[in-house]
Amino acid sequence: MDKSDRIVMAHGAGGYLMHRLIKEHILSILPRDNFEVGLHALDDSAVVNDVVFKSDSYTVKPLFFPGGDIGRLAVSGTVNDISVMGGKPIALSLALVLEEGFPIYDLDRIMQSIASTCREADVYVVTGDTKVVEKGSLDGCIINCSGIGVRSQYLDYNIDVVRRFRGGIEARWLLDSNIRPGDKIIVSGTIGDHGVAILSCREGYGFESSIKSDVRPLNRMIEKVLSVGGVVSMKDPTRGGLANLLNEWSEKSHVGILIKEEDIPIREGVRAACEMLGIDPLEIGNEGKVVLAVVAEMAEEILEVLRETDEGKDAAIIGEATDEFEGVAMETLIGGKRIIPPPLGDPVPRIC
Ligand code: MG
Numbered sequence: 001m002d003k004s005d006r007i008v009m010a011h012g013a014g015g016y017l018m019h020r021l022i023k024e025h026i027l028s029i030l031p032r033d034n035f036e037v038g039l040h041a042l043d044d045s046a047v048v049n050d051v052v053f054k055s056d057s058y059t060v061k062p063l064f065f066p067g068g069d070i071g072r073l074a075v076s077g078t079v080n081d082i083s084v085m086g087g088k089p090i091a092l093s094l095a096l097v098l099e100e101g102f103p104i105y106d107l108d109r110i111m112q113s114i115a116s117t118c119r120e121a122d123v124y125v126v127t128g129d130t131k132v133v134e135k136g137s138l139d140g141c142i143i144n145c146s147g148i149g150v151r152s153q154y155l156d157y158n159i160d161v162v163r164r165f166r167g168g169i170e171a172r173w174l175l176d177s178n179i180r181p182g183d184k185i186i187v188s189g190t191i192g193d194h195g196v197a198i199l200s201c202r203e204g205y206g207f208e209s210s211i212k213s214d215v216r217p218l219n220r221m222i223e224k225v226l227s228v229g230g231v232v233s234m235k236d237p238t239r240g241g242l243a244n245l246l247n248e249w250s251e252k253s254h255v256g257i258l259i260k261e262e263d264i265p266i267r268e269g270v271r272a273a274c275e276m277l278g279i280d281p282l283e284i285g286n287e288g289k290v291v292l293a294v295v296a297e298m299a300e301e302i303l304e305v306l307r308e309t310d311e312g313k314d315a316a317i318i319g320e321a322t323d324e325f326e327g328v329a330m331e332t333l334i335g336g337k338r339i340i341p342p343p344l345g346d347p348v349p350r351i352c
Helices: 016-027 070-083 104-121 155-165 193-200 219-228 241-253 268-277 296-307
Strands: 046-048 051-058 087-099 124-133 141-151 184-187 231-235 256-260 291-294 316-322 327-331 337-339
Touching: 051 070, 070 087, 070 104, 070 141, 070 219, 087 104, 087 219, 104 124, 104 141, 155 219, 155 231, 155 296, 184 296, 193 268, 219 231, 219 296, 231 241, 241 256, 241 291, 241 327, 291 296, 296 316
Parallel strands: 087 124, 256 327
Antiparallel strands: 046 051, 051 141, 087 141, 184 291, 184 316, 231 291, 256 316, 327 337
């Protein structure tokens, strides 16, 4: 370690550099816990005495963007990370850090948005904190939203269905390490919408688009899917996008993952914006999507149920886990195969 080493933006961008920072400078220093799903799992949430526990800070820039704002993002992000473990989110904490001079009118708008998203997700803010810092010390407002959830009433049934078709799922929760060769990979809708919506309203990017962020709580849709059964693992493709998610799954489950480019749902506007800016839609963060690994026998039924929901109407089966290779690969539109490496970081900074 060189004393001149400094934090760079990519350390917060959800890719390889962030994971290295966390492993080398945070994980290795904190005392090791023995909880069922503890810090070392680096999963979407921890599980402590059957309580699903998640903390997340929101630093999105700008605070208001097409399709949402930092308030809706904070509630949705925390709710979704609890839900993808197989938890039912119930209560949140809300910690606001405000910059001196921040318009109270904007605070009111953010709070209205938090309230309506809480109603949508059926969760309550039960504790919180408010701090103010001097003008210039931060960009308007940042939010920390932590949350707890209980075990979903459908999780035991869901895991029973998995076991009916194959063994090999010892975990009581939907962990990143649960996936086995043959499992199908489903994405709940179009990818890249959130990142492109954020970019489209930043100055200096010189493009306009009608793309709106997909930010929304997904717990109701997830409950519906668990009641069908057969879900092996779930994860939300936030920073680093689908590429980062699939690489985390591949590494933690020790499986290869093969996806098909033609089956990945991407809006035309997102594709066009990505081409113009030279960024990969697979590496951009999403805030209203979930990726599911499911037993092959249940894949079609789960897809059908997803498509009946508003949140999952564009869902698609995009690939499967395999033991034929390690890492993540994609069959391209022109028929070749391309390795999908873990991204260094999300190409769009301060996306969430
Ligand atoms: Mg997550």
